[in-house]
Amino acid sequence: MTGDDATFAGRLAAVRARIADACHAAGRDPAAVRLLPVSKTFGTDAVLEAVAAGERRFGENKVQEIQAKASALAAEHLDWVVIGHLQTNKAKAVARYASEVQSLDRIDLAVALDKALQAQGRALDVLVQLKTSTEPSKSGLDPASLLDFLHELRSFPSLNVRGLMTLAEASDDEAVVRRCFRDLYQWRDRARHAGYAVDRLSMGMSGDFALAIAEGSDEIRIGSALFGQRRYTP
Ligand SMILES: *Cc1c(COP(=O)(O)O)cnc(C)c1O
Numbered sequence: 001m002t003g004d005d006a007t008f009a010g011r012l013a014a015v016r017a018r019i020a021d022a023c024h025a026a027g028r029d030p031a032a033v034r035l036l037p038v039s040k041t042f043g044t045d046a047v048l049e050a051v052a053a054g055e056r057r058f059g060e061n062k063v064q065e066i067q068a069k070a071s072a073l074a075a076e077h078l079d080w081v082v083i084g085h086l087q088t089n090k091a092k093a094v095a096r097y098a099s100e101v102q103s104l105d106r107i108d109l110a111v112a113l114d115k116a117l118q119a120q121g122r123a124l125d126v127l128v129q130l131k132t133s134t135e136p137s138k139s140g141l142d143p144a145s146l147l148d149f150l151h152e153l154r155s156f157p158s159l160n161v162r163g164l165m166t167l168a169e170a171s172d173d174e175a176v177v178r179r180c181f182r183d184l185y186q187w188r189d190r191a192r193h194a195g196y197a198v199d200r201l202s203m204g205m206s207g208d209f210a211l212a213i214a215e216g217s218d219e220i221r222i223g224s225a226l227f228g229q230r231r232y233t234p
Helices: 008-026 044-052 063-072 088-097 107-120 143-153 174-193 209-214
Strands: 034-037 057-060 079-082 100-104 124-129 159-165 200-202 219-222
Touching: 008 034, 008 044, 008 209, 034 057, 044 063, 057 063, 063 079, 063 088, 088 107, 100 107, 100 159, 107 124, 107 143, 107 159, 124 143, 143 159, 143 174, 159 174, 174 200, 174 209, 200 219, 209 219
Parallel strands: 034 219, 057 079, 079 100, 100 124, 124 159, 159 200
Antiparallel strands: none
């Protein structure tokens, strides 16, 4: 074991060591795997502890929570990344407070975001969330619609499409989890082949990031392994 589990810096060191191990096993450069700390449900004190450890960019799944934290921590100029299911009526707040959306999964949301962004003279990086699992509770675009969706997104000047995101099936069977990550990787190949610059793959969380790295993840979204157990599942 490395580090001290009682502090964010200690948990960060432990997670980084596990990322390095997973990269080593996969023959990949650890510098090529970006870490997105997921601060949802944790308060501003926890975020400030992460900031002190060098983090500037945080994943959240509720816009109200981004709004509250971004306002309370305005002096820190942090970047807030939306990773949860988004309602179109939140587009204005997203356009104002978020620096990126990884959960773009339908056209009416793209329409609302683009309109809100244009009104504020801003652009946003977005990832398209694909549904690679069979669980009804998970959102995401049907992968079979990806190429049509990417084509439609070309008409939204404020949305810069940077890649794809997915959540793997919650399963103890490694093969099932890997299948989700491999699907995302293969859909990126198809999209690239069709001429879309969807370079980034956001996949992997606390429980499955080593598998995601083995399957080619560029960015892992880590909550509990960095911040501790959440008191409730939002
Ligand atoms: C909460 C969440 C994470 C982080 O989950 P952990 O298991 O705590 O690492 C990653 N991605 C999404 C979309 C989430 O909602």
